[in-house]
Amino acid sequence: MILDIPTIAVVYFYISFIQVLIMLFVFRIIKIYPGMNYLLFSCIFSAVCGLLYAYQYISHYGNLLVFFSNISFYFSILALNIGFSRFLDLPVARKKLLLLSILFFAGYFWFSFLYENKSYRIVVFCLIFAIVSFHNGKILSSHAIDSVRPATRLIAAACVPYGTFFVIRALLTFFNETRNYNFSSFFSFMSYFLSIAGILLWTYCFIVMTVQREHADRTYAEERFGLIFKTIPDTVFISELPTGKIIDVNETYTLLTGYTKEESLGKTTLDLEFWKTLSDRDRFFDIINKNGSCKNLEITILTKERKELNALISSQITRFQNSTYIISVIRDITSNKELRQKLKKSEDTFQAIMEQSPMSFILTSTSGKIEYANPTFLRLMGYELEEVLGKNPRILKSGYHNREFYHTLWNTILSGKQWSSEIVNKKKNGDFIWEHIILTPILNEDGEIVQFLSTLEDISDRKKTEQELKIQARTDMLTGIMNRRSFLETAHKRLLTIKEHGQKAAFLMIDIDRFKSINDSFGHNIGDRAICMVTEECQKFMKGQDLLGRIGGEEFAALVLGFSEGEIVAAAELLCKRIEELEFYTENKERIPLRISVGVTFFHLDTDTLESLMERSDVALYQAKNAGRNQISVIN
Structure with missing residues (x-):
């Protein structure tokens, strides 16, 4: 096949059409940034330009097709300029582009239909294109988005020889007035050849730019959100809409509700019996569905131990990766006195929960004797109740931890503060078990410590997984x-x-x-x-x-x-x-x-x-x- 101008124009059309398809595909999988629609229009105009220019050779309206082909090419580079500006968060040079457009259409129309001078028409065409190309290079090299800078510098560098080529073509055409038609054909051929090279480079850089920018934006947003999520002192949980399934909770949530992260994920607040009354839930969702958010709504919630907590809930509907979520922040406003009163009134219920809980519970006296152990503890550690009552919890001591570990433990709980950590305990049969322990001093109305409550969760599987991950690392x-x-x-x-x-x-x-x-x-x-x-x-x-x-x-x-x-x-x-x-x-x-x-x-x-x-x-x-x-x- 002979690589002549009609052929390379067809190639230009097909490559531009493929570029349009790539852009549409990128639009579906990556966040749409400002200006991307203009960049798509630029690709479409490029494809139309190649198609019209190739079709002129088999049509009776050759001159008209060339005219509209060049117009399409101008719209392509103009849309590229606007798209770059918007994508890179730069102001669009409206006045400059308007002036250039007026000069282009006036000069191009004049030398195409009134004066009918092909040389001057090409000069106007090339000079305007060169100016816009150089301006594109300036836009791509002067923005402040670091994540896309390598790709934009590459395109900016390509804009310089591209614009220079059109300047040279304009000058040589002006001095030769297209009398050497072979010379003119060479420049027409090179125009399309360079445009094809530019499309390939631009397509590659566009994909790189969008991926890099989305990755940078997502990383920044995730880091910000993660920092807030972990450090905020209030209880935070995120649930799907409309299913209501919880997808993430922070550490304060576990401390407030008593539910571990593993127990909560994939369940709804109804599954966890989070609401004391369904009327509170209905009121909450009425406000959310109406306003998209709620602020400081007073509710009563139930913890895992079925304790009632007066709380303020603030929530916001948000969308992320084509899914809708509710981010909820809960602040406990229940006084310590109310908590102690409710705990006393619900002692029987609390006892039943401890009996049925999948967590291990141990109650010890201030002298260090075990006064109660729930069935989960006994089953997990292999003891009968009679074997542990009156014994010191050191029967669980594995020898894994040093004296400083236990010194910190006792100093913390004897000061009336809660202590939590990971601990290796020993079962009756001598096997070791990793557990997460929360030791809570129980105070009487005078603020004196009367008992210690130990809450233990078997985390052996998690520790095994962590060890496997260390090996993988x-x-x-x-x-x-x-x-x-x-x-x-x-x-x-x-x-x-x-x-x-x-x-x-x-x-x-x-x-x-x-x-x-x-x-x-x-x-x-x-x-x-x-x-x-x-x-x-x-x-x-x-x-x-x-x-x-x-x-x-x-x-x-x-x-x-x-x-x-x-x-x-x-x-x-x-x-x-x-x-x-x-x-x-x-x-x-x-x-x-x-x-x-x-x-x-x-x-x-x-x-x-x-x-x-x-x-x-x-x-x-x-x-x-x-x-x-x-x-x-x-x-x-």
């Missing part, structure tokens, strides 16, 4: 070997041991050759397979206390102990050969060459550190790369 998720941080920490400690015992050691830096080409040509899944296959081969060479870690995308490091220099070099060469011989194919049975380069250096007991080993092996690796790859290089 030190492991490369793709290969299963140590990640960079874990490798460096372990290698540093291992080198100290090597120095103490005077052992031999070598440090290897391993890099997959032309890995970027594999990723770009065959996709990230194939790239991940390549990394895993290299890892497996490297692991075969690791013995005993040798260390292997993935310290970069396609880069590995190994600390090998106890071998001679000759053995290390031979092993590294064999590793290169093994990997080169790997049968590595795509799904279409296309063989992919897989090779590595290895930099080797040896540990000097008196002078070397981990940093110096890494520096030398890295230099050796680049020597291997520069020597043609698929080989090793050794620096002593």
Whole structure:
């Protein structure tokens, strides 16, 4: 196919049309920022421009189609200017754009239909486009949104040669007055060619800009909200609308209501029997549905222990990621005297709740003797009630905590304050159990401590999960070997041991050759397979206390102990050969060459550190790369 002007105009149309589809897709998955509609219109006008210009060659209305094609191109670059300004929170240069539009339409209409001078029409066309292009570059380089600055600088840099091209075309056209039609055709061809390049660059940068800005905005909003959510002294919970299911609560919520976060998530306030009366709930939702918010509505709520609390609730309906939520803030306004009176009146109810609660409860006297333990505690710890009554809670002591831990505990509760922490207790059978404990001094009307209430929650599963997450944090998720941080920490400690015992050691830096080409040509899944296959081969060479870690995308490091220099070099060469011989194919049975380069250096007991080993092996690796790859290089 001959790459002439009609052909490249059609290509320009198809690329612009694809750009429109990409923009519409981005609109669906990313927040719509100011100005994005104008950027979409710019893409649409670009597509129309290419279509009209290509169609002129098969139509009887060629001149008219060229006219409307150029008009569409002007609207495209004009919409781009307005879109950039709005997207980057800059004022739109209305007066400048209006003046340029008047000059463009007046000059273009005059030289198209009245004076009919093609040269001057092209001059007007090019100069106006150049001015708008330079102005676009100024907008893109003078905004204050840091999150999109790399992408906007790239587009701004492209605007300069783009505008310069139109200036040169205008000058040369003016002096030649289009008598050299081959010359004119060349510039028409280049106009579309540069526009296609600009569309591709602009599409890429647009996606980067929108993703970066949304990510920055979301991160900032989440950090702000998270800080407020965690530090606010009032009770806060978030529920879905219209289901009413609770999706998040803060720590104060747990202290106020007695419900843990796990007990509350996914349930409604009706499930938790949060409202003392349904009339309070109906009144609350009437106000919310009518006004979208409520402020300081006085209600009576019930805690998990069925205590009544007088409270003020303030709520606001909000939307996030196409879902609607209610954020509610509750402030307890019940006096301590009222709480004590209600607790006394509801003693029987409280007792029943303790008996049926999934939480463990222990009541102890001020002398430290257990006076009550609920069934959950007895079942969890393996005791009968008679075995614990009158005993000291130290029968649960595991030996895990030091004296300072218990010293802090007693100092806090003896001062009349509540104490909470995570604690390791021991069951009757000797097994250890992680629990979250809240120790609360119970005061009489004179403010004297008469008992201590211990509330314990089994958190063994959570602690196990936390331990698993710690392991994951030190492991490369793709290969299963140590990640960079874990490798460096372990290698540093291992080198100290090597120095103490005077052992031999070598440090290897391993890099997959032309890995970027594999990723770009065959996709990230194939790239991940390549990394895993290299890892497996490297692991075969690791013995005993040798260390292997993935310290970069396609880069590995190994600390090998106890071998001679000759053995290390031979092993590294064999590793290169093994990997080169790997049968590595795509799904279409296309063989992919897989090779590595290895930099080797040896540990000097008196002078070397981990940093110096890494520096030398890295230099050796680049020597291997520069020597043609698929080989090793050794620096002593």
